[in-house]
Amino acid sequence: MSKKVNIKTIAADLNVSPSTVSKALKDSHEISEETRKKIQAYAKYYNYKPNSLALSLRNQRTMTLGLIVPEIVHHFFSRVIYGVESVANEKDYNLMICLSKDNLEKEKQNIEMLTNGSVDGLLVSVAKETFEKGDFSHFEHLLEQGFPIVFFDRVPDNINTDKVVVDDVAGGYKATMHLIENGLKKIGILSTPPHVTVGNDRERGYRKALKENKINIEDSYTIHINEKEDISQQIAQLLKLPDRPKGLFAVNEKYAAIALQEAKKLDINIPEELSVIGFTDGYISKYTSPTLTTIAQHGYTMGAKAAEMLLNKLLNKTDNSLGQTYVISTNVVKREST
Amino acid sequence: MSKKVNIKTIAADLNVSPSTVSKALKDSHEISEETRKKIQAYAKYYNYKPNSLALSLRNQRTMTLGLIVPEIVHHFFSRVIYGVESVANEKDYNLMICLSKDNLEKEKQNIEMLTNGSVDGLLVSVAKETFEKGDFSHFEHLLEQGFPIVFFDRVPDNINTDKVVVDDVAGGYKATMHLIENGLKKIGILSTPPHVTVGNDRERGYRKALKENKINIEDSYTIHINEKEDISQQIAQLLKLPDRPKGLFAVNEKYAAIALQEAKKLDINIPEELSVIGFTDGYISKYTSPTLTTIAQHGYTMGAKAAEMLLNKLLNKTDNSLGQTYVISTNVVKREST
DNA sequence: TTTTATCCCGAAAACGTTTTCGTGTTGACA
DNA sequence: TGTCAACACGAAAACGTTTTCGGGATAAAA
Numbered sequence: 066m067s068k069k070v071n072i073k074t075i076a077a078d079l080n081v082s083p084s085t086v087s088k089a090l091k092d093s094h095e096i097s098e099e100t101r102k103k104i105q106a107y108a109k110y111y112n113y114k115p116n117s118l119a120l121s122l123r124n125q126r127t128m129t130l131g132l133i134v135p136e137i138v139h140h141f142f143s144r145v146i147y148g149v150e151s152v153a154n155e156k157d158y159n160l161m162i163c164l165s166k167d168n169l170e171k172e173k174q175n176i177e178m179l180t181n182g183s184v185d186g187l188l189v190s191v192a193k194e195t196f197e198k199g200d201f202s203h204f205e206h207l208l209e210q211g212f213p214i215v216f217f218d219r220v221p222d223n224i225n226t227d228k229v230v231v232d233d234v235a236g237g238y239k240a241t242m243h244l245i246e247n248g249l250k251k252i253g254i255l256s257t258p259p260h261v262t263v264g265n266d267r268e269r270g271y272r273k274a275l276k277e278n279k280i281n282i283e284d285s286y287t288i289h290i291n292e293k294e295d296i297s298q299q300i301a302q303l304l305k306l307p308d309r310p311k312g313l314f315a316v317n318e319k320y321a322a323i324a325l326q327e328a329k330k331l332d333i334n335i336p337e338e339l340s341v342i343g344f345t346d347g348y349i350s351k352y353t354s355p356t357l358t359t360i361a362q363h364g365y366t367m368g369a370k371a372a373e374m375l376l377n378k379l380l381n382k383t384d385n386s387l388g389q390t391y392v393i394s395t396n397v398v399k400r401e402s403t
Numbered sequence: 404m405s406k407k408v409n410i411k412t413i414a415a416d417l418n419v420s421p422s423t424v425s426k427a428l429k430d431s432h433e434i435s436e437e438t439r440k441k442i443q444a445y446a447k448y449y450n451y452k453p454n455s456l457a458l459s460l461r462n463q464r465t466m467t468l469g470l471i472v473p474e475i476v477h478h479f480f481s482r483v484i485y486g487v488e489s490v491a492n493e494k495d496y497n498l499m500i501c502l503s504k505d506n507l508e509k510e511k512q513n514i515e516m517l518t519n520g521s522v523d524g525l526l527v528s529v530a531k532e533t534f535e536k537g538d539f540s541h542f543e544h545l546l547e548q549g550f551p552i553v554f555f556d557r558v559p560d561n562i563n564t565d566k567v568v569v570d571d572v573a574g575g576y577k578a579t580m581h582l583i584e585n586g587l588k589k590i591g592i593l594s595t596p597p598h599v600t601v602g603n604d605r606e607r608g609y610r611k612a613l614k615e616n617k618i619n620i621e622d623s624y625t626i627h628i629n630e631k632e633d634i635s636q637q638i639a640q641l642l643k644l645p646d647r648p649k650g651l652f653a654v655n656e657k658y659a660a661i662a663l664q665e666a667k668k669l670d671i672n673i674p675e676e677l678s679v680i681g682f683t684d685g686y687i688s689k690y691t692s693p694t695l696t697t698i699a700q701h702g703y704t705m706g707a708k709a710a711e712m713l714l715n716k717l718l719n720k721t722d723n724s725l726g727q728t729y730v731i732s733t734n735v736v737k738r739e740s741t
Numbered sequence: 742t743t744t745t746a747t748c749c750c751g752a753a754a755a756c757g758t759t760t761t762c763g764t765g766t767t768g769a770c771a
Numbered sequence: 772t773g774t775c776a777a778c779a780c781g782a783a784a785a786c787g788t789t790t791t792c793g794g795g796a797t798a799a800a801a
Contacts, residue, residue: 119787182454322690352660457757
C-alpha cells in the first residue's frame with residue numbers, strides 16, 4: 066500500500082521547500098535544471114497528482130459543470146447528457162450529474178449542493194413539480210447572485226435567462242403535416258394533460274396544421290392521457306370510435322408504441338388503415354413492428370448546445386449575452402408506421 | 404447582485420473572529436447567546452452556505468462517490484445509476500458520473516480525475532476495450548493504494564476486489580429452460596462474439612440447459628452476431644434455415660427485438676411458430692408487438708447493492724471484507740413472445 | 742574591493758473551513 | 772484584597788495548492 070504523495074511530502078523528502086516543488090513541476094525557469102529533474106523524477110516515480118480540491122479552492126474554479134435532470138431512465142435525457150459530456154470534456158470540464166426525480170424539494174437540494182463551490186456553472190431541466198407549484202425562487206436567487214446557469218428542454222417561462230429548447234409547436238405542426246401530406250384528413254392526437262407544456266405546445270402545432278388545411282377539429286379525436294389510469298384503454302377507446310381517425314399523432318414515443326399495440330389487438334393494419342407518428346428520437350421507435358415514424362428531438366444537439374452556451378459564459382467574461390434562447394428544430398424521421 | 408458571503412466576511416462585518424462565527428453557527432456553548440443569535444441571524448439573512456470545497460479539504464473527505472459507466476444511453480445502466488443514486492443520497496453522498504464510452508484511454512482519464520481528491524470511493528463497470536486489451540494497470544494501482552472501489556456488471560476477472568455481478572450463466576440457463584419447459588426442443592441462440600464475457604456466459608448457460616435435457620446442440624442454431632455488419636440479415640439467415648428453430652434465446656434485448664421484426668417479415672407467427680426470449684429489463688421489451696419475454700437483470704438492485712458495499716467500506720473502517728462478490732440472481736419475465 | 746546583475750530558492754499569504762489551545766474579563770469566594 | 776473558576780472569545784495551525792516577493796550566493800563589472 067504505497068502512500069499518497071503531495072507537494073509537501075515531496076518537499077520534505079527532497080529537502081526543498083513546497084514552493085520549489087510546485088515551480089519545478091511546472092518547469093519554471095526559476096528552478097535549476099538539476100533540482101527540477103530530481104523533483105520531476107521523484108514525482109513521476111511516486112505518481113504524484115495534484116489534489117483537485119486544493120486546486121479548486123486556490124483557483125476559485127472547479128472545472129466542473131453541474132447538470133440537473135428530472136430523470137435519467139429516459140432515452141432523451143441520456144442523449145442530452147451525452148451531448149453535454151462531449152463538449153464539456155473537450156474543454157477539460159467535468160460533470161456532476163444530479164437527479165431531481167421531478168421533485169421540487171430534491172431539485173432545491175441539488176441546487177444547494179452544487180452551488181456551494183462544487184461547480185462553476187449549472188445546466189438544468191426543471192422538474193415537473195416545480196412547474197405545478199410555480200416555485201422558481203431557488204433559481205431566481207441564483208440568478209440574482211449572477212451564478213452562471215443555462216436551462217434546457219423544460220425551461221421556466223417567465224424568467225429571463227439563457228435557455229435552449231426544441232420548437233415543440235413546430236414539431237407538432239410537422240408531425241401533423243406529415244400525415245396530411247400523406248392524404249389523411251381524419252387525424253387524432255394522443256396528448257398529455259394541459260399543464261405539461263411540451264404536450265400542450267405539440268398539440269398547438271397539431272391544431273395549427275389542421276386549421277391551415279381547413280380540416281375540422283373533431284373533439285373526440287383529442288385524447289388527454291391520464292397516466293394515473295390505464296393508458297392502453299384510453300388509447301383503445303379512440304381506436305374503437307365508429308368513425309375512427311386514419312392518422313394518429315402521439316406526443317411522445319410511449320403513447321405511440323402503445324397505440325401500435327392496441328391497433329394490433331383490434332386488427333387494424335398499420336399503416337394501411339392507420340398511420341401513426343410519434344415524438345422523440347427514442348429507443349423504442351426503431352424496434353417496434355412496424356417501426357415508428359417520429360419527430361426527432363435531437364437530444365444530443367440540445368445537450369451540446371446548452372453546454373456550449375454555459376462554457377461561453379464561463380470563459381468569455383463579457384456577459385453581454387443575457388437571456389439568449391436557442392431553438393433546436395425538429396424533423397420527421399420516416400419509418401414504417403406512416 | 405448580492406455578494407456571496409463566507410465566514411470571513413461575516414466575521415469582518417460583525418467585528419468578531421472567524422472562529423467565533425464558525426462556532427456560533429454550530430451552536431457551540433462557547434459562544435454567548437447574544438453573539439450566537441446575532442451571527443445566525445446574519446448568516447440566515449445573507450443565505451450563508453459553507454463552501455464544500457473548503458470543507459472537503461479540511462475534513463479530508465468529499466462526501467461524493469465516483470461512478471464510471473461505459474455508456475449512459477442504455478436502459479440498464481440508467482437503472483444502475485438510479486439505484487446508486489438512491490442509496491448514496493440516503494447517506495448524504497453525492498455522485499460524480501463519468502462515461503468511459505467503452506474506451507480504455509477515457510477510462511484511465513476518468514480514474515485519474517476522480518481519484519485526485521474529488522471522490523471518496525469509486526464504482527466502476529469496465530470498458531469493453533479494457534477487456535480486449537487486458538490492461539487493468541490503472542485499477543491495480545488504485546487497489547495498491549487502498550483506494551475504495553467496487554466493480555459491477557462488467558468486472559475484471561483476475562483482480563481480487565469487491566464486485567457485484569449478475570449470474571449470467573444461470574440467466575442463460577433459465578432462459579433456455581423456459582423455452583424447454585414450453586415443450587420446445589429446437590432452440591437457437593443469438594449471441595455475441597466470444598470475447599464479450601456476458602454473452603459468452605449466457606451462451607454457456609444455454610448449452611448447459613440443452614445438455615441437461617439431452618437435446619443435441621445444433622451448431623447452425625448458434626449465431627455470433629458481428630455488430631459491424633448488418634444485424635438483421637444475420638438473424639434472418641437463422642430464420643431462413645430449412646429446419647429452423649422453434650425457440651430463440653437472444654442474449655440481449657436488441658437482438659431479440661430485431662428477431663421479432665425479421666420474423667414478421669418472413670411471416671412467422673410469434674409465439675405460435677417461434678418463441679423468443681431476450682435478456683435485460685429494458686425499455687424496448689414492453690413496447691414491441693408482441694411484447695417480449697425476457698430475463699430481468701435488476702439494474703436498480705445492482706446499483707443499490709454496489710453503492711451499499713462501497714459505503715460500507717467507507718463508513719466501517721474495519722476493512723475485513725476484502726474481495727467480496729455479490730451475485731444478483733435473474734428471473735424470467737413472461738410476456739407475449741413465448 | 743565594492744557594486745551590480747543573475748541565478749536559485751524559500752517565506753508567506755491566500756482560497757474557506759474547523760478545532761485546539763490560549764487568554765482576558767468577570768464574578769464569587771476566602 | 773487576592774485567588775480561582777467560569778465564561779466568551781481570538782490566534783493559529785491545518786487541509787494542498789500557487790504565486791508574489793524578498794533575499795542569499797555567486798560571478799561579473801567598475
